[in-house]
Amino acid sequence: MTQLAKRLKAVKPSPTLSLNAKAKALAAKGADVLSFAAGEPDFDTPTHIKDAAKAALDAGFTKYTATGGIPELKAAIVDKLKKENQLTFTPEQVVVTVGGKQALYNLFQALLSPGDEVIILAPYWVSYLDMVRLADGEPVVIETSVENGWEPDPAAIRKALSPRTRAIIINSPSNPSGAVLSRAALAGIADAIKGSDCLVVTDDIYERLLYVPGGFYNIANVAPELAPRTVVVNGFSKAYAMTGWRLGYAAGPKDVIAGMQMVQDQSTSNANSITQKAAVAALTGPQAPLDAMVAEFTKRAAMMTDGLNRIPGVKCRKPEGAFYCFPDVGALIGRSYKGTAVTGSVKLSEILLDEFLLAAVPGEPFGAEGFLRFSFATSPQIIEKGLDRFAKLVAALS
Ligand SMILES: Cc1ncc(COP(=O)(O)O)c(C=O)c1O
The missing domain is CATH 3.40.640.10 (Type I PLP-dependent aspartate aminotransferase-like (Major domain))
Structure with missing residues (x-):
């Protein structure tokens, strides 16, 4: 084995990237995976920005x-x-x-x-x-x-x-x-x-x-x-x-x-x-495409927060910005799913993906054990279906 730099020992792989990779691998096998793990807007780059890039390319700005x-x-x-x-x-x-x-x-x-x-x-x-x-x-x-x-x-x-x-x-x-x-x-x-x-x-x-x-x-x-x-x-x-x-x-x-x-x-x-x-x-250039994106995220923030707060044992503070809900799932930790103990947010996220095909990032690597990060940078249809899956998991905990 090659000896790598000592400083790499203190560094951990990104949990979001590894979760996304696992979700993608499941999807590639044909599973109907839904993802609340995205860290990026689900909108396309506004047209006038793409046009400026095309013009730069055509002008040889390379x-x-x-x-x-x-x-x-x-x-x-x-x-x-x-x-x-x-x-x-x-x-x-x-x-x-x-x-x-x-x-x-x-x-x-x-x-x-x-x-x-x-x-x-x-x-x-x-x-x-x-x-x-x-x-x-x-x-x-x-x-x-x-x-x-x-x-x-x-x-x-x-x-x-x-x-x-x-x-x-x-x-x-x-x-x-x-x-x-x-x-x-x-x-x-x-x-x-x-x-x-x-x-x-x-x-x-x-x-x-x-x-x-x-x-x-x-x-x-x-x-x-x-x-x-x-x-x-x-x-x-x-x-x-x-x-x-x-x-x-x-x-x-x-x-x-x-x-x-x-x-x-x-x-x-x-x-x-x-x-x-x-x-x-x-x-x-024009900032209007951005306003439309923010208006849509505002609706989704409310939809996801309300949906999460309807699930027993889940408490979610309404996000004031970014595109993440960060529900408190502390009441679910310590319970068990089909005999497997939910030992923490990492385990909860694993069960959610493996058994309910929903990707959500555990709070533990963000320094907040007992929380999950749900991104609403995805369509309202997926938010609805995903929350339904999460509610099913919660209902199945003993
Ligand atoms: C808090 C925070 N800062 C910085 C970044 C960096 O984003 P980028 O490198 O895409 O500009 C991110 C991306 O996820 C982020 O969440």
């Missing part, structure tokens, strides 16, 4: 670009951040990446030395922990609870801070909880970290998918004094149904962005040239 992105796209991003987010950045403070994921990866590679710490609020997007570990950093997890709307206790953040804390990550709307942190919660975080010089990473990837009034805001809006040490991470995957195109960006302090670009210079180089042209069209 060469390397500047590593950090084409000036036209950087200018559109600077403009978007100013107009939509009331945040001021210069083009040198922006780096265009291969998805929001690469922005985060580059950031931790650029920021962390062995043993440096990053504060992460649970439940969290699974990749945060592994990306920090891949950069030889240490994730420091802070628990939150559904009873408190998944909002962190500032005292817990104060306690978690150490001289090694280099960053705190905030993700609102959240994957997996669908929660939007209130302005008061963000102000609480800002207050807790005011004595530290750690960076604030705001992962705004779900900013467009909001089902509550009031519009989007992030911590730099609520606590402008933090803006100089805030890194905004965003991308085109969720807002513009462009997951396969792989495009994201980060905006932040000049030295941090320069470090991130250095990592990119020596790894992927520029994001796809054609995709960058399409992204300019996404930011500067």
Whole structure:
């Protein structure tokens, strides 16, 4: 056996990717599998964005670009951040990446030395922990609870801070909880970290998918004094149904962005040239297709939440954003299905897929045991049928 790098030992395979692979394998054998596991919109990329890509291809825009992105796209991003987010950045403070994921990866590679710490609020997007570990950093997890709307206790953040804390990550709307942190919660975080010089990473990837009034805001809006040490991470995957195109960006302090670009210079180089042209069209073109998508997700969020809350033993808080319901299934843990003990959310998800052909992601790898993540980025018909299958499983538990 080849001896692989030690740092890989701390990293776990993505549970969503492995669940999806298992669901696909079952479907390939002819099983009628339904999936609530999707982490991407089930809509197509809007036509005008595809047209811009076709035009770029026809114009021969197929060469390397500047590593950090084409000036036209950087200018559109600077403009978007100013107009939509009331945040001021210069083009040198922006780096265009291969998805929001690469922005985060580059950031931790650029920021962390062995043993440096990053504060992460649970439940969290699974990749945060592994990306920090891949950069030889240490994730420091802070628990939150559904009873408190998944909002962190500032005292817990104060306690978690150490001289090694280099960053705190905030993700609102959240994957997996669908929660939007209130302005008061963000102000609480800002207050807790005011004595530290750690960076604030705001992962705004779900900013467009909001089902509550009031519009989007992030911590730099609520606590402008933090803006100089805030890194905004965003991308085109969720807002513009462009997951396969792989495009994201980060905006932040000049030295941090320069470090991130250095990592990119020596790894992927520029994001796809054609995709960058399409992204300019996404930011500067009509936003109406997006409104239609959000209107549809709003209906589905209500439909799925209501359906889940009708199932005995299942409690679901209504998601305020993203496209996930995150029901509390703690009352089902410890029961048994045909003699097999439901030992946790992973086991529950396994039984759901193996016996009822429904894929849903367990909460445990997101740092929230006793929960399941149900994505409503699928049709209302599938939501109805899938909930029916889940209700059948619950009814069969003893
Ligand atoms: C919270 C969160 N951040 C970032 C990403 C990265 O998305 P992408 O790399 O497609 O831009 C995802 C994707 O699932 C996510 O859920």
